[in-house]
Amino acid sequence: MSAGKFASAYVDRVLDPGYKNWIRLFEAYASKVHKAHLCMLSEQGIVAGDSLKRGIEETDRKFSEPGFLPEKIPQGMEDLYFLYETELGRQVGEENAAWLHTARSRNDMDGTVFRLALADRMEHFIDRAEALCRGLLERCKAGEGELTILFTHGQPANPSTTAHYLSAILLDLLEDCHGLAKALEKVDKSTMGACAITGTGFPIDRERVARLLGMDGLVVNSYQAIASSHWLTAPAQALKALMLDLGRFAADLLHKTSCEVGLYGFPDDLVQISSIMPQKRNPVIIEHLRIRAGQAMGLCAGIEDLLRNVPYQDVNEGSDAPIAQFLEAFDYAEAALDLAAATFAGMVADQARAKEIALSFGVTTTELADTIVREFGIGFRAAHGISAAFAKSGGRKESLRKAFLEKCGRELPWADEKIDAVLDPWHFVQVRTTLGGPSGTGMEAVYAEARRNLEFLKDILDSRTARLREAEAELAGAWANLA
Amino acid sequence: MSAGKFASAYVDRVLDPGYKNWIRLFEAYASKVHKAHLCMLSEQGIVAGDSLKRGIEETDRKFSEPGFLPEKIPQGMEDLYFLYETELGRQVGEENAAWLHTARSRNDMDGTVFRLALADRMEHFIDRAEALCRGLLERCKAGEGELTILFTHGQPANPSTTAHYLSAILLDLLEDCHGLAKALEKVDKSTMGACAITGTGFPIDRERVARLLGMDGLVVNSYQAIASSHWLTAPAQALKALMLDLGRFAADLLHKTSCEVGLYGFPDDLVQISSIMPQKRNPVIIEHLRIRAGQAMGLCAGIEDLLRNVPYQDVNEGSDAPIAQFLEAFDYAEAALDLAAATFAGMVADQARAKEIALSFGVTTTELADTIVREFGIGFRAAHGISAAFAKSGGRKESLRKAFLEKCGRELPWADEKIDAVLDPWHFVQVRTTLGGPSGTGMEAVYAEARRNLEFLKDILDSRTARLREAEAELAGAWANLA
């Protein structure tokens, strides 16, 4: 069992940190894997399960006793599993204990344990992300009547509503969530039975083990089961995609909440002050959202790049240290979700300011041009020219009338009130009934898509929950049947 | 139309390169967009299509005349589209020409043009990748009887077959191809009708335009249509995932083809020599595969990171320069596919060497341990100990017998021939009937999965082809109906 004394650098930098990672993050899953594996071995008539059943229960109990496991890995031990087998041997005899390791290897066992741990972390995260999206949908609905200004290239472009604005990022976030759910499928596959890399000569049932563990199938090719990195890169990419969107949203909102723009403000409980500048109110929550998203992205990219040019083999890139570091990415990402949720909930639209920007920067002149096109049947380019002249004049109606006369050869037959009505930002919003536009009609398709995506996401999460519940019952039954 | 004189740095570094990119990569798609947009405008009764129809046909003809377009962008022009509208104006009158731009903006137009170009490039690429996978499946079948050695942590671990080895990477590559097909769906969505960002007051039909363009639906929210980066990041991530796998495979195969290992060789037409070392035969094709894959990955990561902290707005990160650079990633990636195809097709298994490695490094002792477990009912750990003693002795049978006697208290009742048979690498392979293992039985599930995935991929590609063909006919019909 023991491999002799290891060099101290190796113990301090590899074995001991690994031992601690296993205790902290993975041991609970390992125990589940032991049980599912033993049930299958027994059902297949390969191993008699009775004494091992008692031994596993006893060893698990010991392992969970505070102080039972030494603080530091004992010399000569490679990992926690060696301690497990040693204790199991103490309970049921060494010879007997060793039967548990029939038709498996640390390769397939570790793979499945890491996948189980990662899948649970991901499910929890997707759950939170789904809640964020639900909250954001509510915020959209509450913002249907909130006038705002949307920008292109950093310049005010069109009036719109908070609902229209936020539902855009909502749909992107939902797509990201689906990406995560898709990645979870790749994680949630059993590698058990692949053994070292080629399976075994024992008549095992790989599918049974996967089912008892509540996993979503298995990695079919036994070499691929050990060598593939999709279970790491797929979630890393999916999480990065979500964080990238949050980071972009943060950059956009920072501009909208800067005091010169002032389209949205925050309540005091989300604002920091300056220790030296008495006037400052910094909505740094958005900055911290950007940073947490960025920190998560860094770790995700780190996982991807860690695998660059690493042989397509069993390699330790898929072992405890990188997995533990990857799990941290979800902590940063969850912090980003929480800050995003507080941001969405806390942001308060300043509609007077929206109107002011609309008028002073002439953002409704597009509609002026369009209305001229529609009402007088002249081409868009000419109408654009008339409106541009008006915009250039700083919104003077005489300039508009003069430009119209020049281009069309007749007087503009509109009263001043009509001009004002055409230029009203709220009018701008309401005529935009285009599918996906900001008016009530336009938003119908947006809400429908958001709801469809939310349902789809919920179904995925629910079906995993159901599968896990079922599997737990099945494992408990199989376990009871041992002996 | 003209925006005055532009600064020379701006012309040289932005406008002119953009103009050239448009001529080279995007203009053909823009013309299609003009047509679909005009058909819809006309069908909706917004614009009378007859003279514009003629104008577009004439302008397209002119644009395709060699020498018609100036080498360098003329001063005062922002982009190729301004030249298009100018020429159209010359054909049908400026007033008339401007009608074409009703209810659209360069924002939604550019978005759709870039997406169409990228989608076509991707489809072509996926097609090639699918062909690679089909070829690889054939190579697997041809390699069913080829003994090889698979490694873990760089050390020989288990005997297997070329079929088992290559089908592992095949299944991973197929998963990557599905990822690309999934990403293609996100690219293949119309943004038309989003106009600048909020749609329009004209009664347009966004779905009609999407259908005429043969796209797979539209980006619903009009702000999202312009601001989202999923159509760039999703394919970038998907392509990177595929390249990462090829890079890992290259690293693994480099080891297997190194002359000391020698499990696979290459024919002369894939091997370079040294200008100074007469004995060298460098299978650098694998290195070049790694490099092309790496260059593609770099460009993919570049696209993702380009969007870091960029405001969730209409930004020029989604314009011609980054798209053109991203398209290069597919060129590098396609080179990697070609080199991979040549590698798969060219690699020749040296089975004598496989057998030699199997015996000299004792890679079948796992099976020895397992057989002892199965035949004598002793625990795995004890059997492992007996086999380890045998391995340590350099494969001396007396050592095996002695260790068995010590552990089991009785003589090993096997003739020497039986021991040899148990240790035979091909026997090792054949008893591994585990689902997904290397034996014929084990491989059944692997082939089934590969075929299922290939069919699924083919269906996706076929359905896009069919949709495009249908759309082309529909657009031709609608175009004929104008006037």
Place this chain on the structure above:
Amino acid sequence: MSAGKFASAYVDRVLDPGYKNWIRLFEAYASKVHKAHLCMLSEQGIVAGDSLKRGIEETDRKFSEPGFLPEKIPQGMEDLYFLYETELGRQVGEENAAWLHTARSRNDMDGTVFRLALADRMEHFIDRAEALCRGLLERCKAGEGELTILFTHGQPANPSTTAHYLSAILLDLLEDCHGLAKALEKVDKSTMGACAITGTGFPIDRERVARLLGMDGLVVNSYQAIASSHWLTAPAQALKALMLDLGRFAADLLHKTSCEVGLYGFPDDLVQISSIMPQKRNPVIIEHLRIRAGQAMGLCAGIEDLLRNVPYQDVNEGSDAPIAQFLEAFDYAEAALDLAAATFAGMVADQARAKEIALSFGVTTTELADTIVREFGIGFRAAHGISAAFAKSGGRKESLRKAFLEKCGRELPWADEKIDAVLDPWHFVQVRTTLGGPSGTGMEAVYAEARRNLEFLKDILDSRTARLREAEAELAGAWANLA
């Protein structure tokens, strides 16, 4: 010479693109290397130089004849060098020609050729970057009297001057330029004489070749000369650092030039319009600066990551394809420099707007607090409290007087004019005589540092120019001495 027929994928994806890269980018340097190598061989008495001298001159002449070199690499040729040796053989006899390759390999030759090409590209780039910095220094001086507002966390914080603002980024850019110059040193080292990896048994003089090539020394260890990647990663990191700063500056300036903030504007020749929104004036030059910088960064990161986990050996990551791609990074980066130069030169400060922001957002209240501390000897926290009350009141003087009375127990003995003077943003700037602060006194150290760094940079560039000129003369002399 010929290595037989190569597989078509290999020719199309590796050999032919490589051949074209060599013709386009590297051949001129190869010729210089041939000459320096031959001079040294002859001087050391290893090879008689006369006929080879003539052969090289003739071959170079042929190579530069249009149409002499075939469009596509001929079958059986690995690279352009094989064609060179073939032609040389035609000129002076094959036997004779082969003498040129004595005591060298394509490994050390290629390394030196690539380094020479990269070093020249870098020098040209640093030259441009230095000019940008000189121009920026001029812009700082012109902006000494321009009031502006600087931000923290996206909120207005302190008044300052354009000079103070721009000289901050100037000093960072100069540091980046030094980083590039430092990296150039690592590139500019000869690998000649390392041969394949271990040098040679011929009595060569490596230092002589380095000197004749005008390089800054040599890579001492012959294995390192071939295996090291510092000559690629060091410039990649240095260039990325510069681009990162430009990108951050762009993000800052985009905010300052947004129409709601309006601290800086641009002349019409740097502004684009909208095809649909008549009022828009988009200073997208800053966006394109961000994008070019980002594209360059992507390529730099690509080079670094290309080398991840690549064996510390002679590998093709250091060959024509990655080098050619890396050279593109300098093109993008140079575009960024040009756009930055146009931006610096074009940005026009709106001082009325600066004053308005200063007053409406109370950015000078820090100075109010400080003056209260200085004049009345009360602690900073109390003074901060008084100023905060004033800021909160929207700048009403009675609130200030009331808060002062409450905190200090006496009346504020200042006339209203005194209060206004204390709050004047220009006063704020002028009292900040801190070393490195915005006042004239504060800026002295800033200018001194900028000038020192510019001189230092110029010295580096000048000394390379001088070294190259000297080497050219020395090589010409040695060449003439042959025969």
Place this chain on the structure above:
Amino acid sequence: MSAGKFASAYVDRVLDPGYKNWIRLFEAYASKVHKAHLCMLSEQGIVAGDSLKRGIEETDRKFSEPGFLPEKIPQGMEDLYFLYETELGRQVGEENAAWLHTARSRNDMDGTVFRLALADRMEHFIDRAEALCRGLLERCKAGEGELTILFTHGQPANPSTTAHYLSAILLDLLEDCHGLAKALEKVDKSTMGACAITGTGFPIDRERVARLLGMDGLVVNSYQAIASSHWLTAPAQALKALMLDLGRFAADLLHKTSCEVGLYGFPDDLVQISSIMPQKRNPVIIEHLRIRAGQAMGLCAGIEDLLRNVPYQDVNEGSDAPIAQFLEAFDYAEAALDLAAATFAGMVADQARAKEIALSFGVTTTELADTIVREFGIGFRAAHGISAAFAKSGGRKESLRKAFLEKCGRELPWADEKIDAVLDPWHFVQVRTTLGGPSGTGMEAVYAEARRNLEFLKDILDSRTARLREAEAELAGAWANLA
């Protein structure tokens, strides 16, 4: 002081983690900064130091009492500094305490605190890296007589020595260490006196504070002092460069230690076994070295990319959360150093195997060709052809003689012993007296360079130590002079 109640997400995700980071990593440096700042304020006659001196001492004492600081940040507090000022106020009166914050801001204070913490971490790391290099130099010397084989493109190329091989990576590592030392200079600069961003109206002495803190000067421009990211990106790039080299070395050594190659082995205390494959001896230490290096690289890239497109302003990317994450990079990197040190020390050359590879793969045929060139004055290409024929024949001497006769028209006048001597790998090494080659003569320049670089590095570290010691004394003196 208090800013009211903060939202719980903000407390949990930003303020409280920040508070804990400060206690764990930064508070000790903050105290030093308080002291240096107070000494300067007092020396400049701005603030009377006596009571504050007592207050700071008392507050520091309290802060270091276990249990004094609450576990979680109290509501209404932004950070640990607010608690500090509160406690200081309790000690010396609020009014009095506030004087300490005269002429500074959290901006310049935090910047300097973070830089001090990072600089100390870096110095410690460079110290370890320097020790690694010294050890490696010893390993080189011990390996002068160890024959080994070096590879190009994964194939055996030339015989050499362990000394020559390892000294190549040593010189690269030393260059990396210098890069780190260079980056440390940028970190080790004071930002004190920059206050928020523009300095102050108080007559402070920025250089005095920098000197009392033992820093290597100051960031001159006060805006740059707060906005620059060089102090983060420079060390991130430098650390990444070092890790990249270790990763490449690991990839190379993995090949050399694979059992088929077997040029180096490891003692048992660095080798892991397999739980299922009795024959396995995995030198996974090299894999873990690659992984730790990769994890560090990921964090370094994360820091760089975190700053992408972040406004050139005071941003929280330079605050506790990213700094704490960046510090982790040094932990991973130090693990990589330790594993590298154990690897260098533990690797045992198998010289019999080196000789065997040399002969069976004909790696000395280059020398055969060279000797033919030298002794018979024929061109390199012809000699190369003769040697290639010999190599192709599998080293049969008759083939060599036959080829010589064909090419040269005469018999090869060498006895068989002479041929063997020419082909002897150790002879190959010894004749390579080229500067930087593997022979004793060749290695002289290598050792000289290594020693020069080690000295230079040591000087840098020593001078920092001396400066810090001096500064400590100066601060102690200044502190004593208060009152």
